[in-house]
Amino acid sequence: MKINWKVRFTNFHFYIQLALAIFVPILAYAGLTAQDLTTWPTLFNVFAEAVRNPYVLFTVAVSVYNSIPDNTTKGIGDSQQVLTYNKPKGDK
Template sequence: MSKINWKVRFRNKQFLFQLALSLIMPILLYFNIEVQDVTSWGVLFNMTWEALKNPFLLFTVAVSVYNATNDPTTKGTRDSEQAMTYEDPRKDGE
């Protein structure tokens, strides 16, 4: 994980959206809850606590986060040497 340019990834809105979905969606799907069902902090905290107590759900979230962070264009779980030099997410044509 040290060979991932986290600074650039966290500046990329697409990555943040993908990461948020990879954390939230497995939990919502497991409990068969829609976003509009989470109407209070109590519901949210209870759902989070129940998720943390469930090994299967934790594994599912971990796999989902792994898939969101893995770059399939490079070998292993690291960013390319070129990507490690970026200060900001690369735009098309650069």
């Protein structure tokens, strides 16, 4: 299982996907929406409670794991072609 982390970390969409993979399960467990987080202390309290809760950490871990595989290949690694990329491939 090889993953081209260098290319993933240069892709802005990977960061968005990873942030949502962490943020959404925490909000769902807390029964909140993004609109409920109107102050920084509220946001920090939600994350502090999430870190103390093994169930929430497990759901975040599953969500992050689900954001890693390339769904166009078998398994969770990248294809041989993707492993040769130095930057995300654009449309021609």
